[in-house]
Amino acid sequence: MRKYLGLLLILGLVGLGVSGYSQEEKRFDIYTDKTSPSNHYAPSGWMGDYGDIGLDDQSMEEPFSGATCIKITYSAKRTGGKGWVGIYWQSPPNNWGNRKGGFDLTGFNKLVFRARGAQGGEVISKVKVGGIGVGTEVAYPDSGEKEAGPIQLTSDWQEYSINLAGVDLSYISGGLCIILTADHNPQGAVIYLDDIYFTFDPNLEPESKRVEFPFYVYADATSLDNHYIPSGWMGDAQDIKFNQNCKDNPYSGSSCIKVVYTAKVSQGARWAGIYWQNPANNWGSRDGGYDLTGATKLTFWARGEKGGERIEEFKMGGIMGEYSDSDSAGIGPVVLTPEWKKYAIDLRGKDLSYIIGGFCWSTNADVNPEGAVFYLDEIKYEKD
Amino acid sequence: MKRKFFIFCWVVGVIYLTNLEAIPVEIRENKKGGFQLFVKGKPFLVKGVIYHPIPPGKDFTHNFWQDLESIREDAKLIKQAGFNTVRFYEPCLDLEQAKKVIRAFYEEGIYTIMGHWLGFWNYPCPFYGDENFQDKVKEDVLKMVESLRREEGLLCWVLGNENNYSFSGKVNGWTFPEVEKLKSPQERMNKKAEIYYGFVNEIAKAIKEIDKDHPVGLGNGELITLDIASQKAKAIDFLALIFYRGKKFGNIFNSLKHIFNKPVLISETGCDAYDAYRKREDQDIQAKFLLSQWIDLYKNSTFFEKGGNCLGGVIFEWSDEWWKHNPSDSSLWGYHDTLGGWSNGAYYFDIKAPRNLNMNEEWFGIVAWEKTNEGFKKKPRKAYYILKEFFQNPANFLNND
Numbered sequence: 001m002r003k004y005l006g007l008l009l010i011l012g013l014v015g016l017g018v019s020g021y022s023q024e025e026k027r028f029d030i031y032t033d034k035t036s037p038s039n040h041y042a043p044s045g046w047m048g049d050y051g052d053i054g055l056d057d058q059s060m061e062e063p064f065s066g067a068t069c070i071k072i073t074y075s076a077k078r079t080g081g082k083g084w085v086g087i088y089w090q091s092p093p094n095n096w097g098n099r100k101g102g103f104d105l106t107g108f109n110k111l112v113f114r115a116r117g118a119q120g121g122e123v124i125s126k127v128k129v130g131g132i133g134v135g136t137e138v139a140y141p142d143s144g145e146k147e148a149g150p151i152q153l154t155s156d157w158q159e160y161s162i163n164l165a166g167v168d169l170s171y172i173s174g175g176l177c178i179i180l181t182a183d184h185n186p187q188g189a190v191i192y193l194d195d196i197y198f199t200f201d202p203n204l205e206p207e208s209k210r211v212e213f214p215f216y217v218y219a220d221a222t223s224l225d226n227h228y229i230p231s232g233w234m235g236d237a238q239d240i241k242f243n244q245n246c247k248d249n250p251y252s253g254s255s256c257i258k259v260v261y262t263a264k265v266s267q268g269a270r271w272a273g274i275y276w277q278n279p280a281n282n283w284g285s286r287d288g289g290y291d292l293t294g295a296t297k298l299t300f301w302a303r304g305e306k307g308g309e310r311i312e313e314f315k316m317g318g319i320m321g322e323y324s325d326s327d328s329a330g331i332g333p334v335v336l337t338p339e340w341k342k343y344a345i346d347l348r349g350k351d352l353s354y355i356i357g358g359f360c361w362s363t364n365a366d367v368n369p370e371g372a373v374f375y376l377d378e379i380k381y382e383k384d
Numbered sequence: 385m386k387r388k389f390f391i392f393c394w395v396v397g398v399i400y401l402t403n404l405e406a407i408p409v410e411i412r413e414n415k416k417g418g419f420q421l422f423v424k425g426k427p428f429l430v431k432g433v434i435y436h437p438i439p440p441g442k443d444f445t446h447n448f449w450q451d452l453e454s455i456r457e458d459a460k461l462i463k464q465a466g467f468n469t470v471r472f473y474e475p476c477l478d479l480e481q482a483k484k485v486i487r488a489f490y491e492e493g494i495y496t497i498m499g500h501w502l503g504f505w506n507y508p509c510p511f512y513g514d515e516n517f518q519d520k521v522k523e524d525v526l527k528m529v530e531s532l533r534r535e536e537g538l539l540c541w542v543l544g545n546e547n548n549y550s551f552s553g554k555v556n557g558w559t560f561p562e563v564e565k566l567k568s569p570q571e572r573m574n575k576k577a578e579i580y581y582g583f584v585n586e587i588a589k590a591i592k593e594i595d596k597d598h599p600v601g602l603g604n605g606e607l608i609t610l611d612i613a614s615q616k617a618k619a620i621d622f623l624a625l626i627f628y629r630g631k632k633f634g635n636i637f638n639s640l641k642h643i644f645n646k647p648v649l650i651s652e653t654g655c656d657a658y659d660a661y662r663k664r665e666d667q668d669i670q671a672k673f674l675l676s677q678w679i680d681l682y683k684n685s686t687f688f689e690k691g692g693n694c695l696g697g698v699i700f701e702w703s704d705e706w707w708k709h710n711p712s713d714s715s716l717w718g719y720h721d722t723l724g725g726w727s728n729g730a731y732y733f734d735i736k737a738p739r740n741l742n743m744n745e746e747w748f749g750i751v752a753w754e755k756t757n758e759g760f761k762k763k764p765r766k767a768y769y770i771l772k773e774f775f776q777n778p779a780n781f782l783n784n785d
Contacts, residue, residue, distance in 0.1 A: 234740075268739060284732055310569065312552075320630040320730030327635040333552065333569040349642035351635035367569075 028108060030089055030175050030196040033066035034058035040103065041175035043070075045088030045096065045132075051079035052188075053180075055087065059192065064114045064157045069194035076182040076189070083183065084125070088132065089176040097133025097141050102173030108198035111162040111176065118190035120155035123224065125181040127151065129162060132174035135285030135322075144168035145286065147177075147279060150184060150224045153191060164198075166206030183221040183245055209291040209354075217276050217300075217359045217379040220253035221245035227290065228358030230257075232275030232283065232319075235362070238266040239371075242274065251301040251340045251377035261372045263365040271312075273362025275319065276379075282356050284321015289356035295381040298329070298345040298359070304336030305373035311336065311363045316345060319357040326354040333367070336374055347381075408597045409539055411621055411647050416690040419622075419647035421599075423495070423539070429687050430539070430649055430696025431775055432469035432497060433462060433750070436705065440753050440760050441718040443707035449476040455488050458702065458762070461751070463492040465768055466775025469539060471497040471651065471698045479531040490537025497624075497651070497698065498532060499542040499603065500525050502584070504556060510547070512580045513560025522587050526594065533595040540598050541591060542624040542651060543584050546605030551576040577609040581616035588619040601649060607636060614644035622695060624651035628743075630730030631676040637684040637693055648684075650697035653677055657765055658747035660724040660737035665747070667766040669733050674699060674750070674767045675774060675781065682778050699771075703762055704749035720753075721746050 029038040034057055043055055052075045059071035074085060092101040111129050126149040133141030144167040151160060176196060180189060216225040221244050233240060241260035250256035261272055279288045298316050315330030327350040331343060359379050363372060410422050421428045437448050437458065448454075462470065470489055475482035475498060486496045503510045503521040511517040525543070532538055549555040551573045559572075560579065566572045581602075588600045601624035602617055604610060610623070623646050627633055633650070640648055655673035659666040677697070684694035709721035724734075724741030734742040750771070754763040774781050 283729055283735065320634075321732040324630065324632065324634060324730075327639065331570070333573070335567075335569060349639055351638060 026107070026200045028103070028105060028198040030113075030198075031057070031070060031193070032195055032197070033063075034068040036066070041089035041091045042093040043087050043089050044093035045086075045090045045174070045177075047086035047088070048082045048084040048179075049078055049080035049182075050085060052077050053085045053087070061192065063192075064116075064194035066194075069192050072178070072180070072189075072191050072193070074180045074185060074189045074191075076185050076187065078182055084179060084181040086126075086177055086179040088174050090132070091173050091175060095132070095140075095173050097136070097138030097173065100140050102132075102140065102142065102171045103175070105169035105172050105198055108169060108200050109163070109165040109167075109204050110199050110201045111164060111196070112159060112199055113161075113176075113196040114157050114159050114194045115151070115153055116157045116192050117153035117155055118192070120153065122153045122189035122191050123180070123184035124151045124153065124178055124191065125149055125184045126177070126179035127160070127162060128174070128177035128179070129164060130167070130169070130172045130174055131177065131279070131286075135282070140171070140173065142174055143171040145174075145279070149179070152224060157192075157194070163204055163207050165204040184224075186222065186245075209289065211290050211292060211381075213295060213381060213383040215290070215292065215295065215381040217381075218244065218257060218376070219378065219380070220250075221255040223253070228276035228278045229280035230274050230276050231280035232277045232357070232360070233272075234275065235269035235272040236265055236267045236365075237272060239264050239272050240274065246375065248375070250375075251303075253377075256375050256377035258375050259361070259373070261363060261368060261374075263368050263371040265365050270366065271362060271364035273313075273360060275357050276359040277319070278356050278358060282319070282323075284319045284323050284325070284356065287323050289323070289325070289354050290358070292347075292352035292355050292381050294383050295347050295352055296384045297347050297382050298380070299342060299382055300359070300379040301340050301342050301377045302334070302336055303340045303375050304338055305375075307336065307338035309336045309363075309372035309374050310334070310367040311361050311372075311374065312367065313360070313362050314343065314345065315360045316347075317350075317352075317355050317357050318360070323354075323356065325357050326351040328357075330360075340375075340377070409599060411599055411695070414686065414690060417641070417645075417693075418686040418689070418691045419693045419695065420686040421647070421695045427687070428468070428696075429682075429685055430469050430497075430698065431467050432471050432696065432698035433467050434652060434698055434701040435462075435470040435472060436701060437703045438705045438707060440706045440720070443711055443714070443717055447476060449478070449481045449485050452484060452488055455485055456491075459489045459492040459494055461762070461764065462489075462702070463494055465750075465764075465772040467494065467771075469495045469497055469696070469698065470702070471499065471542070473499045473545060474501050475528055475532065479528065482532060483535055486532065486535045486537045490535070494537070495539035496535070496537050497539050497542055497601075498528070499545065500528060502544045502547060502587075504544065504547045504550070509556050509558040510550060511558055511560070512550075512576070512583055513558070513562065518583055518586075521583075522590060525587055526590055529591050529595050533598065538598055540601055540622075541595075542601040542603045542649075543587060543620070544603035545652070546626050547580065547603065548577065548609050549605050551580070551609060573609070574612060577612040578616055581609075581613040584613075585617040585619045588617065588621075592619070601651070603651060607639065607643060610640070610644045620646065622647040622649055624649045626650075626652040628653060628728055628730065630655075630728075630732065631673050632680045633677070633684070641693065645693075647695050648693050649695045650681055652698060652700045654700035654748050655731060655767075656744040656747040657749070657752070657767070658722060658744035659734045660722070660742045660744055661734035663722065666733070670750075671766040671770040673731070675770050678771065678774055679778075679781055682782065687778075688782070699750065701748050701750075703751040704746055704753055706746050706753070708745040
């Protein structure tokens with residue numbers, strides 16, 4: 001009987017050991033070392049001003065572990081005129097959803113990576129998992145997506161993670177995406193990444209989209225508090241020139257947004273506008289947005305170059321699709337003055353639980369036949 | 385004795401005739417703040433469709449009211465799908481003929497929502513600030529009410545449609561000296577809204593003086609300027625609102641409780657059956673969107689939720705209208721145009737159409753026109769059948785939503 005109990009004890013210990021071993025093994029590597037056989041995905045999907053970026057995936061400049069790390073050099077020269085760069089780690093390489101080859105990462109709920117800046121202060125504007133082909137008509141879109149950021153780096157290695165709890169990871173061909181912007185890194189940046197992997201954390205819960213107020217859409221060009229991307233250009237989009245790092249008499253901080261609307265009717269629409277979206281270019285075809293419940297108003301400052309510029313509508317929400325905004329509100333038409341003036345959109349009684357269109361303006365050639373130049377600043381959701 | 389019996393019969397007869405004349409329709413508010421329509425004392429959810437059956441080759445001037453045979457055929461089809469209401473934007477000039485049409489539908493148990501444009505399409509524009517204009521419109525509305533109010537098949541009145549779009553000048557812009565004094569376009573818009581809604585309020589009051597049996601609705605495009613209507617048009621009984629918001633209505637029912645707490649009839653909504661991006665008819669997407677809209681409507685009615693403020697909905701529209709894309713070119717009225725006329729991102733399935741013009745005005749019918757050897761015949765689309773299923777047993781769809 002004692003022998004039998006001893007055998008059971010031994011078996012139990014072995015079982016625990018195996019169990020502990022499997023916990024350690026709950027890891028799926030994107031990058032550990034250049035030559036590691038456990039690496040998955042390839043940094044093949046270069047986007048934006050890709051002439052501004054250099055990637056060395058066998059840098060030996062003080063790796064966090066092993067012999068190598070990834071070094072990304074970003075010049076911020078805007079060679080493609082976009083002001084941002086991005087790199088997708090894809091499987092198979094160069095796969096934008098047209099080919100099979102993604103991984104089933106079900107069972108993982110966290111992406112972990114280590115990063116540092118060459119000097120400290122460098123900003124990774126966005127880190128993203130999945131999202132390839134989501135909301136488009138490609139044959140093999142990723143099953144989900146999650147993004148985080150911006151992240152300001154220090155000169156020392158730090159561990160960062162993205163909570164993926166609740167995200168459908170059953171088919172992911174875009175294992176990781178890093179976005180750097182010229183607004184966040186006006187002088188360029190050199191950053192290092194190492195030990196990038198998926199793991200499982202039993203303590204993680206799906207993240208709430210709830211936010212704290214004030215919640216900025218735009219504070220300053222370089223602000224890490226900005227949310228939503230001015231990606232939804234509408235109507236005669238070619239008639240718009242947009243600069244969100246304008247130094248010409250900002251209302252506050254070091255920059256404001258300058259919009260030049262030429263009213264040339266270049267695409268025949270006779271109107272134009274921009275939506276600030278989350279994620280970028282989301283017209284309701286993909287999950288995203290924020291829960292802005294609690295906000296009572298959206299405020300912003302605006303002025304016209306000369307005064308008299310007419311904006312037909314300023315609004316929030318109202319994007320409709322598979323993932324529609326839960327509500328919308330707006331004001332307009334508004335005739336701008338040459339001095340900064342504060343405007344407010346009343347949000348009382350609105351359902352703000354799911355907002356992917358954070359801010360929007362639109363105007364037209366009929367009310368601005370000579371075009372319009374106007375400025376915006378301090379766009380934020382507030383709570384009374 | 386004979387005399388007493390005669391008096392008795394006379395009293396009974398009068399009561400009977402009075403009842404024939406007045407089939408009261410009323411809206412009741414429940415303890416939860418929900419609103420419900422009652423017809424002949426029974427709860428009634430408006431399951432409506434806009435009836436403007438202009439056949440290929442004709443435009444809006446075509447007097448379809450005279451074609452009672454075709455109307456009776458349609459009434460049967462409409463009934464079979466489970467609709468209980470048709471909506472007209474305005475009666476024909478011959479109100480006796482309008483009565484016949486209302487009766488033709490009522491023979492199938494279908495009620496009529498009768499509208500009036502309130503001069504919205506008058507040339508050169510609707511002068512809502514002008515007293516003479518107001519008097520003429522009011523006179524015309526009251527003539528309609530006086531003539532049709534005794535029709536058993538009459539459900540309610542709707543004043544205007546999307547007339548509020550004229551405040552910004554986007555459609556049928558108008559002005560008035562009082563408005564011109566204001567510099568801010570927002571103030572001008574608000575002033576026009578005050579003038580217009582005040583005018584609607586006067587008409588609503590006048591209608592109620594001669595017809596206490598039918599609710600009066602304010603037609604309005606979206607939620608625009610309803611905050612002003614809440615101050616100026618308090619006499620109206622319900623809101624008859626137009627929304628083209630894609631698959632669902634979002635938070636509008638809740639929003640309205642704060643903006644203008646009146647019962648809500650979605651008096652015009654829908655989805656076209658043409659995919660302007662892929663350049664092909666798409667009955668599936670139309671069916672999917674209309675079903676989704678109806679589930680949302682139902683969920684905001686007291687039939688689903690005690691506090692619901694939705695009285696029901698009216699789909700735009702019964703049959704395609706081939707004249708609409710280019711009304712000024714009569715050679716195109718017999719051609720089913722596939723070019724999008726306007727843009728609406730809420731109908732995202734074809735928003736990538738050239739210039740984002742994804743809304744095909746000639747393809748909104750749940751019934752299409754099919755060319756046969758005997759001429760054009762109506763052919764129900766998939767949406768007709770899916771709504772039929774929904775009306776038969778909404779619970780099946782609500783549980784799966």
